[in-house]
Amino acid sequence: MGKKGDLSNFEYGMVVGARRAGLSISQSAQLLGLSRTTISRVYKEWCEKGKTSSMRQSCGRKCLVDARGQRRMGRLIQADRRATLTEITTRYNRGMQQSICEATTRTTLRRMGYNSRRPHRVPLISTTNRKKRLQFAQVHQNWTVEDWKNVAWSDDSPFLLRHSDGRVRIWRKQNENMDPSCLVTTVQAGGGGVMVWGMFSWHTLGPLVPIGHSLNATAYLSIVSDHVHPFMTTMYPSSDGYFQQDNAPCHKARIISNWFLEHDNDFTVLKCPPQSPDLNPIEHPWEVVERELRALDVHPTNLHQLQNVILSIWANISKECFQHLVESMPRRIKAVLKAKGGQHSISMVFLIIL
Template sequence: MGYGSRRPVRTPFLSAVTKIKRLQFSQEHKDWTVEHWKKVMWSDESRFQLHHADSRVRIWQKQHESMHPTCMSTSLQAGGGSVMVWGMFSWHDLGPLIRVEQRLNSTTYLSIIADQVHPIMLMAYPNGDGFFQQDNAPCHGARIVQEWFQEHEGDFALLRWPPRSPDLNPIGHLWDKVKRAIRQPSNLTELDSAIHQAWCQIP
């Protein structure tokens, strides 16, 4: 019959309003060519757990052996710690990868925009025709961040982004590539080093 056991594809919950905004985004960009998308700088944050639970792991066991030590997988609360990073890339360039201590707030994000995003956008799109993509995280919409964008609106444009749409951001494929390249670091320092090494090796 062609049926088989599969894990369902995980997707974000979409309200009616969110669906409308996603449709509007699609309609606004339906005529964009590859040349248009080449002018977009994509960005996002990602958190990497020190001890990541791999749901793909399977074992062979008898019905009564579920609690046998050889049939169990240990876990640590909060994954034993984590490293959060922010990164960006475009068709032409792989941007910097920045470690974010604790959580990304408006002050930290503003420094990233001013010190990293701005000079790279000016270099990559000197005519001011580039687009910077960011999602709708609270720190992205903070007043001090929005005021900075308004003061520099002639340097590049913001790509208006629909809510709850990480699936539309191609940087997710880069995060997956980095996570698959990491091989059992023993501490957060090793994890941070492995993340940056994997990022720099992306072709």
């Protein structure tokens, strides 16, 4: 025989309809193929509560934090994102008639969609630089993807030979702390590294130039004359191209400024505002190279091997990857405008996608 909780809404209505038509409990049970107890209870619920469906009442312990309590807990989170579970529980219980434990707090926060996560690290933007970022976004807010296709993006980035991962965990017993299999070796300064300079545009990846450990004005002058100028004149023969560079000291040196003035008929220099990696999409290809390096089955053992691997990874970055980044520029500009020059989440989204 069926149970009340097994009934569909249609069957529930049939029970009520049969009883209202004058059939007895036994007659209704025989007609519908249900137990007399089910017929009796369903009809009683309809008469007393006006219940018209077979939805069961929720079972289990009543939730100690109702909707009002969740709003209170949400305000506590908004006030202090770094509060521990103990601190949130203590602050919540102040002035409450019924206190809750940390387990209830954890369950409630998860129900509300909150989880403990490592915060994203972003550069601290000063008030002055925030204004410069906003001004840059306002100047370029009407640029379309077609406009951004005329920009060649550039930057330099270091890559270490060895990486230290503080999140590595091992299984060991109490007396095995110095066992060789339980140790992670470290090398000062990561065992050395390689610094490279690169550029790309919508059309193609540009050259990737090894530059040693630092980039001074003299070395940068060689790069712009030997690599930037040929790239810009080839990709933008109509002199409608923009070459982007950041505000590194060597980029602002007098010999560099004079060189750009001498070649201002070939292309235009587009300076990125300070503390704005989110407005320079080349940051993401660097992330691609870094991830590929970490994913290697056989890691480079010296700087020469590291350099060759970096050059190989760079050369194999897909066209869809860097074109997708150029297409994201209008959204990045809108995000900076919305944040009034402050931080936004667009760049983090693309880090995950790539």
